[in-house]
Every structure is written in structure tokens, then in C-alpha cells.
Amino acid sequence: MSFKLAFIGFGRVGQSLAGLLNRKRNELKERYDLEPTVVGVSDIQLGSVMDPEGLDLPRLLQHARREGSLRGISAPEKGLSSLDTIRRSSADLVIEVTWSNLADAEPGLSHIRTALKKGCHVVTSNKGPIALKLRELQGLADGNGVQLGFEGTVLSGTPAIRLGREALLGGEILSIEGILNGTTNYILSEMERDVSYEEALEEAKRLGYAEADPTADVEAWDPTAKIVILANALMDCDLRIGDVEREGITGLSKDDLMKAIKQDRRVRLVARAVRTRDGVRASCKPEEIPLTSLLANIHGVTNAVVFGTDVQDEVALIGPGAGPQSAGYALLTDLIAIGRSMKR
Amino acid sequence: MSFKLAFIGFGRVGQSLAGLLNRKRNELKERYDLEPTVVGVSDIQLGSVMDPEGLDLPRLLQHARREGSLRGISAPEKGLSSLDTIRRSSADLVIEVTWSNLADAEPGLSHIRTALKKGCHVVTSNKGPIALKLRELQGLADGNGVQLGFEGTVLSGTPAIRLGREALLGGEILSIEGILNGTTNYILSEMERDVSYEEALEEAKRLGYAEADPTADVEAWDPTAKIVILANALMDCDLRIGDVEREGITGLSKDDLMKAIKQDRRVRLVARAVRTRDGVRASCKPEEIPLTSLLANIHGVTNAVVFGTDVQDEVALIGPGAGPQSAGYALLTDLIAIGRSMKR
Structure with a gap:
């Protein structure tokens, strides 16, 4: 054809x-x-x-x-x-x-x-x-x-939307959480290894992960837009970017991240959308999550999204979030x- | 309708x-x-x-x-x-x-x-x-x-087949690797924590993860059948169960598992299918894999499958592999x- x-x-x-x-x-x-x-x-x-x-x-x-x-x-x-x-x-x-x-x-x-x-x-x-x-x-x-x-x-x-729409047929998606921005995840992964925010950002630029003006990534605009897209596409809602509680990673120091590790936790920029009685609530901000959680084990520029549904335990999809x-x-x-x- | x-x-x-x-x-x-x-x-x-x-x-x-x-x-x-x-x-x-x-x-x-x-x-x-x-x-x-x-x-x-068939459209699946049996993964996860094989198996039975006759799981027949299904469904081949190099977990001791951990490795029952020049080769056997690999971070009864394609880096799907x-x-x-x- x-x-x-x-x-x-x-x-x-x-x-x-x-x-x-x-x-x-x-x-x-x-x-x-x-x-x-x-x-x-x-x-x-x-x-x-x-x-x-x-x-x-x-x-x-x-x-x-x-x-x-x-x-x-x-x-x-x-x-x-x-x-x-x-x-x-x-x-x-x-x-x-x-x-x-x-x-x-x-x-x-x-x-x-x-x-x-x-x-x-x-x-x-x-x-x-x-x-x-x-x-x-x-x-x-x-x-x-x-x-x-x-x-x-x-x-x-990495087919997150098609997974939600075409594979999880008949399931109601009640929550979405994810690491939706590879640049910030790379920077946070580096900072855990005693690298300063500034050095990690420079390295991210050198590797082509971060743009010359990194605002969209480090201020979490990019993953905020993505959680809005996922929620609106898969949870039958009509969120705006301004509805999302948003916080970037520029306020974090390597000490914050290394301190978390010592407590068996990791800091990750987590995007989240959850169905509540009043509709879908979304956030995108740094969270301290337990080392045993799936998202804490996502390193570097990899992306991950976890769907919670009404029919079974969570399903996670992990893969590259960028690359030509x-x-x-x-x-x-x-x-x-x-x-x-x-x-x- | x-x-x-x-x-x-x-x-x-x-x-x-x-x-x-x-x-x-x-x-x-x-x-x-x-x-x-x-x-x-x-x-x-x-x-x-x-x-x-x-x-x-x-x-x-x-x-x-x-x-x-x-x-x-x-x-x-x-x-x-x-x-x-x-x-x-x-x-x-x-x-x-x-x-x-x-x-x-x-x-x-x-x-x-x-x-x-x-x-x-x-x-x-x-x-x-x-x-x-x-x-x-x-x-x-x-x-x-x-x-x-x-x-x-x-x-x-957890929609592995639909992910491969309906979401990874136009991609050629070149490799599949996974933890396809929750019972054995639970037993191995326990053994890492200084529990003997026999005790772990008993606990798996008590929790309803293992059957009274656990042969299909612990001798790897179940995950072997599953890698055959995945390969035949997604890699356009016609493998038989007998074509798969198969080895169960009954020969492993908790010392083997704990020794691996000390070397930053974990033992997992990994099912694998890889396209080679001569067709698709498959195995399902205990492997020592680095702690940093995705499959090493799959614990308990959770299942995971990782698709390698010709179009981008690997895509992984993680979720429950059982439950009514x-x-x-x-x-x-x-x-x-x-x-x-x-x-x-």
C-alpha cells in the first residue's frame, strides 16, 4: 500500500x-x-x-x-x-x-x-x-x-504510550511514576559519586546529554511536560503543565545525595501522576526513594515508567529516553x- | 457487540x-x-x-x-x-x-x-x-x-508478547533475556540471604509460590518453555524445548550465591534467546551477572524480560509473572x- x-x-x-x-x-x-x-x-x-x-x-x-x-x-x-x-x-x-x-x-x-x-x-x-x-x-x-x-x-x-494503550488493555491505570528525563538522572547519578552539580552538568553537556541552556531539564520542565502527556493520554484527564507540582534539581548538592545513599536511599527526579477522588494529581520533583525500589536502580540517561493498574501489581518499562x-x-x-x- | x-x-x-x-x-x-x-x-x-x-x-x-x-x-x-x-x-x-x-x-x-x-x-x-x-x-x-x-x-x-508484537513495531528483535520464573527467583533471592535451598523451597511452598512437586520450576522446565514461546512468537523461529540448553537451580548452594554477592555479582536463572548467523540459540540456566545489571536487581517473584532490537538500546519490561x-x-x-x- x-x-x-x-x-x-x-x-x-x-x-x-x-x-x-x-x-x-x-x-x-x-x-x-x-x-x-x-x-x-x-x-x-x-x-x-x-x-x-x-x-x-x-x-x-x-x-x-x-x-x-x-x-x-x-x-x-x-x-x-x-x-x-x-x-x-x-x-x-x-x-x-x-x-x-x-x-x-x-x-x-x-x-x-x-x-x-x-x-x-x-x-x-x-x-x-x-x-x-x-x-x-x-x-x-x-x-x-x-x-x-x-x-x-x-x-x-521506548514505547510507554503504546504499552499503556495497546498492551494494558482493559486495565485502568491508577498511577504513573517515572524517571522521564535522562539528563537530570545522569547528573544525579554522577553527584552520588562525589561529583559536584556543576561538574556533572558540564560533563552532561560534553557528552551531548545536556543542552547549552539546560533550564528545560534541570528545572524539570521537560519531565513535567512528559508526565502531563502520559497522564492525559492514559488516565483520561486534562492536566495542564501548571497543575503539576514542579521542582528542579538545581537546589541539590552532592552532600544531599551522598547522605541519602548512607541511609540506603537515593535521590531521583520522580514524575508522578495519581488518580485521587478529585481527579489526577501530578508532581515532578526530587524524591528520596529506598535503594530497593525500582526507580532507585535506574542510572544514567536511562528512563523508566511504572504503571499501577486496577488489575495486578505494577508493570515497569525501562529503556533509552533519548538518542537520534x-x-x-x-x-x-x-x-x-x-x-x-x-x-x- | x-x-x-x-x-x-x-x-x-x-x-x-x-x-x-x-x-x-x-x-x-x-x-x-x-x-x-x-x-x-x-x-x-x-x-x-x-x-x-x-x-x-x-x-x-x-x-x-x-x-x-x-x-x-x-x-x-x-x-x-x-x-x-x-x-x-x-x-x-x-x-x-x-x-x-x-x-x-x-x-x-x-x-x-x-x-x-x-x-x-x-x-x-x-x-x-x-x-x-x-x-x-x-x-x-x-x-x-x-x-x-x-x-x-x-x-x-505483564504484557511481554504484546509489547514485542504491538509496541516494538518495525523493530527486529535480536535478543531476549529474562527472569521468567518467579518461584526460582524467589528461592535464589532467599538463598542470598543465608537461607538454604531446602528452607527457601519450603517457604516458597508455604507462600503458594511453589507446587508440591516443584520439578517444573526448579529444573527450569517452566522458564525454558517460556523462552521458547517468546522466541518463536517474536523472533520468527521454530525452537523446540529440547533445543534449549537447560539447567535448573538444584545444584546451587547458598554458599555459591553468597560468594557471588561478595564479588558484586548475583546468581539468577536467566532465560536467553539470541539471533546468530545460524538461527536463534536459546538457553535457560543459572548465570552469575553483575550487580549493576537490570536482571540482578529483580527480586522475589517478580519477572523481567529485556528485548534487544536493531533500532535502539534495550527495552525492559518488569512485572508480576504470576498471581490469579x-x-x-x-x-x-x-x-x-x-x-x-x-x-x-
Whole structure:
């Protein structure tokens, strides 16, 4: 089955998905009867190309990686804005992978709204629009008979949302707790080993785990957005980021962490959502947890999420929460799930 | 949507599913548009009842639990054998939850074959038929346009198979390793704390974790069957139980375990399947693993499985591997998945 795609954003994550689509071309056809074709790419830095007959994926990747520009690619339409690319392309599915913004979720929010209203499926790893507007966007998708995939917004390619939605069928999720940010977990893991916060942060930057401005991570905005997404997606609620009790890790010293260890405890930045009589309450803050608990044994950049349900003891999922291949893979799982459902 | 079910076996696991179906009646209708009706039950101890108009679920449970017999229930047809119940019932789906047998998989194998050939979907938690004959049974299901659910054969209600099949879409599973037997993991966890094998086994029996004859667990037959099921279901191979390098825990002393701890290692009964150039190689035997590894931090009756794929770092799933509610829940997830697909 032919499956037309448009990339809105073609940076690290978009290229990662494009690389997987290229590498797994035969597998996608044989296992899932899917033959994806890229009919448009629009990236604010690389430029924009559109061809309803399909663009050459290896060439796109080559130009993006080697030349840092798509301008050398010949195509019937070039230079369209991202919104015009969505409006005028023949895509069945739009891949929204522009930068994340937790203030007003733009430009991703407008991209996703425009695509859904036009009757395009959307897959995204962009946290902003999903953390801020999931209910609206899901309503738009349902109303237009299309699907919205956002597995990559939490735990990257580790399929936390699909585990909750597709695997824990018939179970009611009563609590979610997790380590949802690898950068801060790396810093805390280092600080336990007698490294200062500043040194650990520098090392995290050097390794590519932390950004130049680490605020989103160390002030817990990123994991706060993720617990909002998980709760809203899996616990049938409509939390806002401001509803979450949030505290970052900048107030912690290595002495705090080493003292905890001596008491058989570890400090972890724990994101939590719990169903109460009055709805779902969420927090994301440093907690001292017993060494024997699962989350205390999550080290470095690994992420973990633990689901409590009404049907059995807790189920935990552990895996990478970042990495370019992992982010592209999350989008691929959504894309396959949507492609499969289109054939039915 | 009406959905007719027949229970073949109505012991602890079957009753657990029946209890969940009863308790979640409204939720199943509202969330999944499923209205399950039980049209037949056949159990070698409790007896057999069949009614195409539907049997009263609370009454079935009450008779099974309080009177240890279904003979007091009035129904149009009574006393049929399990095979005749399958042949003559109007069920859309057969729930096969008789006892497990890894030698010839009977009587479960005949039950499942008969149901699939008749065009009934099947869900089962019975390891024997799936460990011995998955390929044949899957072929029968495909050939008859029905589905075979067996989530409950490994990790009980912790959805390992669905994680591999439905969540890790488009990823190729290259390795599976896990702690797939709670009884032996409990015994090993105790032995590390200076408890002898015999004492730990007795305690496991007292707590209901181990059976009177513990051979299937302590000689590793049970986790061996489970790694065969996982590998065959998720790695596209056709392993037999005899292909697995198997070793139980009866040769271990508490000194072995405590000596390992002193070297920052733990002994765990690890089941493993790895894709090699010549196919999939599997083992299930005690291994000394570093304290820092995920499996070394799985204690007591908890189970864990770690998937290695071609697309990202390892993904681990941890949760209960047993328990009556958990076993019933595994069957419920299969039942919902099949019910949803019938509506499409």
C-alpha cells in the first residue's frame, strides 16, 4: 500500500526517521505491506521541496547531511513555507518534528492543527503541542477521521504510550511514576559519586546529554511536560503543565545525595501522576526513594515508567529516553500503526 | 457487540477471568463496545454446562467457588466433554485454561486445535500447546481466519508478547533475556540471604509460590518453555524445548550465591534467546551477572524480560509473572484485542 509522507522539520530526528524508512524499505513492504513515499519536506534551515510523484529519500538525506541544504534538489515546487507544504502536499501523513516549545507550542501546534483539519494523519515527537493541547488535537483527529501518534514525546523509542494503550488493555491505570528525563538522572547519578552539580552538568553537556541552556531539564520542565502527556493520554484527564507540582534539581548538592545513599536511599527526579477522588494529581520533583525500589536502580540517561493498574501489581518499562535513532524509531512505530489501520 | 465465550477449564485462572469479565462488564461495553456472554463451561472437576442464550456469570462463579461444582446450575445441555463443548457450543471464542503439560501438551492441544479448526478464536494461558506447537496452531488460526491469543503463557498479565508484537513495531528483535520464573527467583533471592535451598523451597511452598512437586520450576522446565514461546512468537523461529540448553537451580548452594554477592555479582536463572548467523540459540540456566545489571536487581517473584532490537538500546519490561488476578487479566487483554479486531 502506498503511503505518502511529508516531513515538517528535517533536523536530527526527521533525518533519523528518514534513515530508518530507507533502511527498512523492504521490511516495511514485506511485514506491513507499507510503501512510504516522501512527497514533501520543509525545514526552516534546510529549505523546502515538494514532489507529488515522490522525492528520492537517499538524496534528501545526502543533501541534508553533507550540504546542510535541500536547495540543490530539483523538484516541481520549492521554497514553500511549512504551513503551505502541509496545505498543498498530497501527503496522507505529516511528520511534525520541529523544535519543542512549552510556552505556546508554536510553530508545531499550528502545523498539527492544519494537518489534522486537512484530514492528514500526524506523527510527532514534539512535546509542546501534545503537552499543551492533547485534548483539542485528539478531538480534531477524531473529528476528521485521522490519527495522531505521539509515542516519541515521552521515553523516545521506548514505547510507554503504546504499552499503556495497546498492551494494558482493559486495565485502568491508577498511577504513573517515572524517571522521564535522562539528563537530570545522569547528573544525579554522577553527584552520588562525589561529583559536584556543576561538574556533572558540564560533563552532561560534553557528552551531548545536556543542552547549552539546560533550564528545560534541570528545572524539570521537560519531565513535567512528559508526565502531563502520559497522564492525559492514559488516565483520561486534562492536566495542564501548571497543575503539576514542579521542582528542579538545581537546589541539590552532592552532600544531599551522598547522605541519602548512607541511609540506603537515593535521590531521583520522580514524575508522578495519581488518580485521587478529585481527579489526577501530578508532581515532578526530587524524591528520596529506598535503594530497593525500582526507580532507585535506574542510572544514567536511562528512563523508566511504572504503571499501577486496577488489575495486578505494577508493570515497569525501562529503556533509552533519548538518542537520534531512538527518536526516529518512535515515529516509525506510530507510522506503522497508522499505516496498518488504514488498510483495515 | 455481542461476543460469545466458552470456558474449557474453570479452575483458578478461568474463574479469575470470569471475575474480571463480571466486574468490568460496563467498562468493556463503554470502552470497547464488547458484551461478552458465556455460552459454555466445561471443567473436568466442576462439570459442564452449556446454554446458547448465555449463562449467568455471577451464578457460575458462586457455584464454582462455594459448591465446587456446576451441577446445581440448570442449563439446556449438561455433562458434555470439553471437546464436545467446543464442537457444539455457539462460542466465537474459546478460553483454554486447563492444566499445562510440556510432554505432549494434552488435553489443551486437542482443545485448541478443535476450536481453531471450527473457526473459533482461542485465548489461552496454557504453556504446553504454545511451547510445543505454536507454528502449527498459528497456521491453523490464520487458515481459519481466527486469532490465537497467548499473552498469559509468559509473564502472566505483564504484557511481554504484546509489547514485542504491538509496541516494538518495525523493530527486529535480536535478543531476549529474562527472569521468567518467579518461584526460582524467589528461592535464589532467599538463598542470598543465608537461607538454604531446602528452607527457601519450603517457604516458597508455604507462600503458594511453589507446587508440591516443584520439578517444573526448579529444573527450569517452566522458564525454558517460556523462552521458547517468546522466541518463536517474536523472533520468527521454530525452537523446540529440547533445543534449549537447560539447567535448573538444584545444584546451587547458598554458599555459591553468597560468594557471588561478595564479588558484586548475583546468581539468577536467566532465560536467553539470541539471533546468530545460524538461527536463534536459546538457553535457560543459572548465570552469575553483575550487580549493576537490570536482571540482578529483580527480586522475589517478580519477572523481567529485556528485548534487544536493531533500532535502539534495550527495552525492559518488569512485572508480576504470576498471581490469579494477573493470569485472568492476561486472558482479558487477549480477549479485548480479538474483540476489537472483530469489529473492524
